[in-house]
Amino acid sequence: MNTRFSPRTFAFALLVLCLSLLPAKAQEKIAPLEEIKSQADLDKAITALDAELFGAYNRCDLAKFSSLVADDVEFFHDQGGVTLGRDKLTESVKNNICTQDVQRELVPGTLKIYYMKGYGAIEIGVHRFLHPKTKNTTGEASFVHLWQYKDGAWKVARVLSYDHHEMQNPAKPTDFK
Numbered sequence: 609m610n611t612r613f614s615p616r617t618f619a620f621a622l623l624v625l626c627l628s629l630l631p632a633k634a635q636e637k638i639a640p641l642e643e644i645k646s647q648a649d650l651d652k653a654i655t656a657l658d659a660e661l662f663g664a665y666n667r668c669d670l671a672k673f674s675s676l677v678a679d680d681v682e683f684f685h686d687q688g689g690v691t692l693g694r695d696k697l698t699e700s701v702k703n704n705i706c707t708q709d710v711q712r713e714l715v716p717g718t719l720k721i722y723y724m725k726g727y728g729a730i731e732i733g734v735h736r737f738l739h740p741k742t743k744n745t746t747g748e749a750s751f752v753h754l755w756q757y758k759d760g761a762w763k764v765a766r767v768l769s770y771d772h773h774e775m776q777n778p779a780k781p782t783d784f785k
Contacts, residue, residue, distance in 0.1 A: 641728060641757035647721075654721045654729050654755060657762050658714065662735075668706040674698045678756060678763040686749075686770040711740045715748065728755040728762065736775070747774045 638660075639653045657676065664672035674694055683691040683700075691697050718734040731753040737746045754766035 638762060640760065641762075644723070647723075650723055650729055651721050653762070654731050655719065657755060657764075658719070658731060658733075658753075661764065662712050662714070665701060665705060666711040666740075668702070670698055670702055670706075673701060676763060678758075678765040681763075681765055681767065683767040684769065685772075687772050709739045709741050710746065711738050712736075713738055724754070728757045728765075730754055745775050747772060749773070 638656050639649055644650050644653060661673065661676045664670075664676065677694045677697055679694050681692075681694050681697055683697050685691070688700075691700050712735050715734040715736055720732045722730040722732075724730060732751070734748055734750050736748045738744065739746060749772040750770055752766075752768040753764050756763055756765040
């Protein structure tokens, strides 16, 4: 049997072969609670979780956002009140964030992370909200996240979002993703 490949088919096959030989860049693994042995390990894990949670929030990736939230999450917002449960919180993000021109950015230097033995961690910081198209900062707020490590997964279980205020001297954002 004499099979001939067109130059286009051969080039495509060669490209696929070359790409398959390149080293794969694995997604950075977030350490499980039992593998965290130092404050540096904890900081790395929770900082990565914050980036995943709010990366999904900013892209309106509701499936990813929801996967990082506990079924029984409690979200307390000083201006919006209380939202109970993952489905209600995800719906709130869909209705209030995905429909608007707004994104969240962590204020550099404000993040503090504390170990919670046998449970997870507390994350405290300040974040600002931005209009990514115009690059204008709309306001800031403080937050507390209680991260739980359970059944092999990190999930945010409790959220306090408070002290929402307009910026006195709005700064340009440091990063838009």
